[in-house]
Amino acid sequence: MTAPPPVRVGVLGCADVARRRTLPALARCVGAELAAVASRSPAKADRFAAEFGCRAVPGYQALLSDEDIDAVYVALPTGMHAEWAARALMAGKHVLVEKPMVVNTAEASALCDLAHANGLVLMENRMFAEHPQHRVVRDRVESGAIGDVQVFSAAMAIPPRPVDDIRYRRDLGGGALLDVGYYPVHAAMMFLGRRLRVVGATLRTDPFTGVDVAGTALLESESGVPAHLTLGFEHAYRAGYELWGSAGRLRAERAFTPPPDTAPPLWFDGPDGTSPVDAPACDQFARVLERFAGAVRGYVDWRAALRTAVDGIRLITAIRAAATRPLHGRYSSAIGAGGPVR
Incomplete structure (x- = not known):
């Protein structure tokens, strides 16, 4: 049986946690590959792209319009998660959002509804x-x-x-x-x-x-x-x-x-x-990326994890x-x- 192609992931934002932990783990991930990184700063996107061997895209919306991207990792400040995760879902991209997924329950409900309406995976990077x-x-x-x-x-x-x-x-x-x-x-x-x-x-x-x-x-x-x-x-x-x-x-x-x-x-x-x-030692970032890729390919359940993410923001x-x-x-x-x- 032929293995499915890796999920092509685009990254929105050049956050420190993405550079230090998530993107190195993504480079080692069997089920996914880093295709592009977008930033409002072309120079910052160029630096990330050179470091991790992917394309630099000038601007978030340009990455969402890229038909070669299957899924998006939202590595923006927390207050921007809801807007750009929603835009990614509306653009037909599966979404992995850096934790916390959103800042309040209203945003959580809206994103969940949008993911279900479009038949797309929505996961929070609950890596720990x-x-x-x-x-x-x-x-x-x-x-x-x-x-x-x-x-x-x-x-x-x-x-x-x-x-x-x-x-x-x-x-x-x-x-x-x-x-x-x-x-x-x-x-x-x-x-x-x-x-x-x-x-x-x-x-x-x-x-x-x-x-x-x-x-x-x-x-x-x-x-x-x-x-x-x-x-x-x-x-x-x-x-x-x-x-x-x-x-x-x-x-x-x-x-x-x-x-x-x-x-x-x-x-x-x-x-x-x-x-x-x-x-044991473990690369928890690599594990969550493998789970996300598996969810996109349809053989990993992601709905329970999304319920946990929603309950977490309710509790906060x-x-x-x-x-x-x-x-x-x-x-x-x-x-x-x-x-x-x-």
Whole structure:
């Protein structure tokens, strides 16, 4: 049986994460190939094209009009995702969107409807979930190694960025909650389920940029397990989670952005002390690209992942709402498993 040709991918935008992680992974991907990269800056597109051996296209719309492109990876600032993902879908292109897919639930619903109406794949680049370390943790939990889960906690925070970083641009969907907050939110969903209630939240807004730069959220699962999440742009780097049970504790200390050639550090704390837990190294970016290519070719289910993306933005929206309500008006919200994905 002859293998299908690789999915020809065009890239909208020249983001740093695309240059460092996604495009090198795409170059190694068997099921897809990088065909072109577009930027509003011809010089930037030329640099990317020269580095990764593809065509440079002057402008986003020109790439969407290219009939040689099967699919588009949207690597633009978050606030531009909804517009250009929609334009790509209307141009007949399958779409992989950098996380978070959109900034609010209305945009999520509109994109889902558009993808279904046009019979096209729409996926979020939820790359961290592809790493096998989370399966290792889940297997340990399900085996009863830590007893009954009593508390989940997760944190993703980074040091301050340069003042001109797009993360501080409110008009481009900046802020810590949408950026680094995405990871602890989705980690909580991964281990505690998609139906999470927001018990309370805080967000600190920078008075000069108008974006949130630090925050916390307290969630609760349907079974009553609390989840404490921390996020921010003002911290020493941290990217991990832990599950604390009645008989032990599991810790993932490089849970969200491990290098592709490094085994992530996992630890089990039990009655006999602390011991390492083996988990393999993995290029999680390459894995999500292979899944996307498989979805485009029709042999990988992508709808469940899209439902998760929609539930994630609902939960982020609920956290933001909780953080902006007065303390005497305690806020809670149930995140359901339904939505626009059919």
